[in-house]
Amino acid sequence: MYHSITSFFKDRSRFFYRLILFSLLSVCLFTLSSCIERRFIEATTQMDVRDEFWVRVLLFEGIKKCTVKSRSELYIIDAKARNPVASFSKAGPDVEISSSKYGFFVNNRKVSGSQLLVKTNSPYVFGINGVEYRGKLKLIHNADGSFDAINLVPLEPYLSGVVGAEMPDYWEASALETQAIAARTYCLYIKKRFGVNRRWDVKKTQASQAYHGIAAESARIQKAVDKTYGLVLVCRYGDGSEDVFPAYYSSVCGGHTENHQNVFGGESLEPLVGVKCRYCKYTARTPFYYWPMVQFDKKMVSEKILKKYPKLKNLGKVVKLAASKKSVHEDEYITRMTMVKVSGSTGKEGFLRGEDLRLTVDPSGYKIKSTICEIVDMGEKWAFISGRGFGHGVGMCQHGAQGMARRGKRTSEILMHYYPGSTIKSIY
Ligand SMILES: [Zn+2]
Numbered sequence: 001m002y003h004s005i006t007s008f009f010k011d012r013s014r015f016f017y018r019l020i021l022f023s024l025l026s027v028c029l030f031t032l033s034s035c036i037e038r039r040f041i042e043a044t045t046q047m048d049v050r051d052e053f054w055v056r057v058l059l060f061e062g063i064k065k066c067t068v069k070s071r072s073e074l075y076i077i078d079a080k081a082r083n084p085v086a087s088f089s090k091a092g093p094d095v096e097i098s099s100s101k102y103g104f105f106v107n108n109r110k111v112s113g114s115q116l117l118v119k120t121n122s123p124y125v126f127g128i129n130g131v132e133y134r135g136k137l138k139l140i141h142n143a144d145g146s147f148d149a150i151n152l153v154p155l156e157p158y159l160s161g162v163v164g165a166e167m168p169d170y171w172e173a174s175a176l177e178t179q180a181i182a183a184r185t186y187c188l189y190i191k192k193r194f195g196v197n198r199r200w201d202v203k204k205t206q207a208s209q210a211y212h213g214i215a216a217e218s219a220r221i222q223k224a225v226d227k228t229y230g231l232v233l234v235c236r237y238g239d240g241s242e243d244v245f246p247a248y249y250s251s252v253c254g255g256h257t258e259n260h261q262n263v264f265g266g267e268s269l270e271p272l273v274g275v276k277c278r279y280c281k282y283t284a285r286t287p288f289y290y291w292p293m294v295q296f297d298k299k300m301v302s303e304k305i306l307k308k309y310p311k312l313k314n315l316g317k318v319v320k321l322a323a324s325k326k327s328v329h330e331d332e333y334i335t336r337m338t339m340v341k342v343s344g345s346t347g348k349e350g351f352l353r354g355e356d357l358r359l360t361v362d363p364s365g366y367k368i369k370s371t372i373c374e375i376v377d378m379g380e381k382w383a384f385i386s387g388r389g390f391g392h393g394v395g396m397c398q399h400g401a402q403g404m405a406r407r408g409k410r411t412s413e414i415l416m417h418y419y420p421g422s423t424i425k426s427i428y
Contacts, residue, residue: 041071041214044124044134046154053427055158055187056138057211058200059128060149067094068128068137072121076106078113079138085111101145114141125214133161133213140199150200151213159183159225162209164216166249167398172405175398176224178414181424182396183209185232185247188427192244206365228411230428233419235271245269246395247419252284253277253397254372254389255332257418262327262338263355263394270421272395276332277418279403284390288399291387294367301361301382305342308360309352315344321375321382324351336393337371355392365391395419 046053060066068074074095076086086106088095097116098105104116118137120126125134128149135153142148153161162183167176186209187202195201202208235245246269248260260272281289302318312318325339337354344350352360354371361382362368370389375382396418404414412424 041123041125043122044154044157046156047124047135049154053155054135055153055155055191055202056195056200057133057151057153057158058148058203059133059137059151062142062144062146063149064100064146065096065098066129066139066149067096068118068126069094070120070126071123072125074126075119076111077117077119078111079115079117080113083112085113085116097139099141099145099147103141104139104147115139131213131215134158148199151204155184155187156225156229158187158211160222161211161213161216162187163224164218164221165210165212167402169218169220171402173220173224173227174409174411174414175402175405176220177228177411178396178401178405178418179249179398180224180228181231181233181411181415182247182249182419184228184230185234185244186249188232189244189246193246230426231424232427233271233415233422234425235269235419235422237269238267245271245422247422248272248392248395249398249418250391250393250395251397252280252288252370252390252399253393254289254336254370255281255334256327256329256336256393257395257397258327258336258338258393260394262325262336263353263392271419273420274327274394275418275420276329277397277400279401279407280389280397280399281403283399283403283406288369288390289388291369291390293383293385293387294362295378295381295383296361297381304360305352305357309350312342312344312350312352314346314348315342315350316346316348317344318342319345320377321357323354323375334372334388335374337373337375340375 071091073090074088075084077083078085096107104111104113116139118126125132126137128137133151133153134157135151138150138152140148140150159180163176163179166183167179190208191201204211232244233247234242236242256276257274259274261268305318306312320343322341323337324341327336327338340352340354340357342350342352358368358371359365368384369387370391370393372389373384373387376385401414404417
């Protein structure tokens with residue numbers, strides 16, 4: 001009996017020991033397999049595409065130092081003279097690039113050239129300060145001794161880093177596809193319109209459109225980009241020409257998208273005049289559809305406004321804020337402040353677009369989430385109340401697109417709803 005009980009416990013403990021060992025082994029194998037999967041990166045496409053389809057993304061501005069690394073060999077080239085100045089073997093340690101008023105230094109060694117090009121071999125992926133991107137890296141020296149870091153990336157791989165940064169990859173496939181087409185259109189417009197006059201086309205932040213490089217990629221995102229390969233939206237301009245337009249989009253419109261001229265100015269464009277949206281209400285989380293009151297100290301608000309808009313210095317101090325122009329959609333109970341009258345202690349007045357005031361007071365855009373709100377004088381503070389929606393509200397409503405996709409709407413139907421009068425075309 002005693003013997004059998006002992007052997008029972010022995011067997012039991014052996015069984016549990018084996019179970020624990022098996023579990024540990026499974027966890028190790030699972031972790032290893034997911035690491036291997038994550039390490040596998042397909043080669044960057046379009047490395048031979050025409051110049052007009054390369055995107056120059058401003059990653060860092062006015063920095064003095066960065067580290068770069070690569071999955072393959074890494075070459076640093078004097079971009080103007082086209083001379084190699086340094087090269088490093090595959091998967092070597094981080095390379096430090098720094099600058100002073102005398103020029104560039106690679107691992108503390110002075111190198112020639114006011115512009116450096118960092119290139120790699122297939123899969124054409126490099127890391128800068130720990131974040132990986134596709135394509136190449138250009139470093140441009142500034143007169144003050146600092147430098148700007150610009151990612152040169154073909155349009156399609158650029159979009160893989162945008163779509164996943166702008167929308168969760170578990171969203172409906174047709175919503176992800178609308179995002180890819182809108183982002184492709186927006187990028188090409190900005191490149192054509194503004195890129196010619198500067199050394200970069202777009203920023204990596206929401207100032208242009210969010211771009212997170214490799215970190216934003218996934219199989220579903222890649223599928224959305226591939227399925228819409230080369231597709232853009234075009235519309236007819238006042239002179240009769242047909243071209244891409246700034247296909248703006250924002251997170252939650254709050255029930256009606258806004259006319260782009262009230263937010264960004266410029267020539268009237270039919271696809272951006274504003275449409276009703278009955279969809280974001282059911283897909284956005286409550287604090288983003290109806291956002292709670294936020295308050296800001298009046299002194300701080302006044303200082304921020306006068307600092308950002310020197311033309312308003314004659315106001316003395318800002319003593320009153322009042323909406324002077326509104327977009328009213330009565331059937332949706334929406335009133336968006338599009339222009340705000342700013343009154344000063346000197347008796348002078350000035351005007352700011354609602355969106356400009358919002359992002360001056362709250363540059364993050366996460367507190368005053370939209371201009372569908374009212375400003376109330378609370379004595380020492382300004383309160384923004386009755387808030388609705390998240391973002392500038394122009395163009396496609398991203399949560400609305402997801403709402404339409406959930407109801408089975410096709411990619412083209414969603415795009416035609418939010419950009420009426422536009423057509424889909426292929427650029428390649
Ligand atoms: Zn909406």
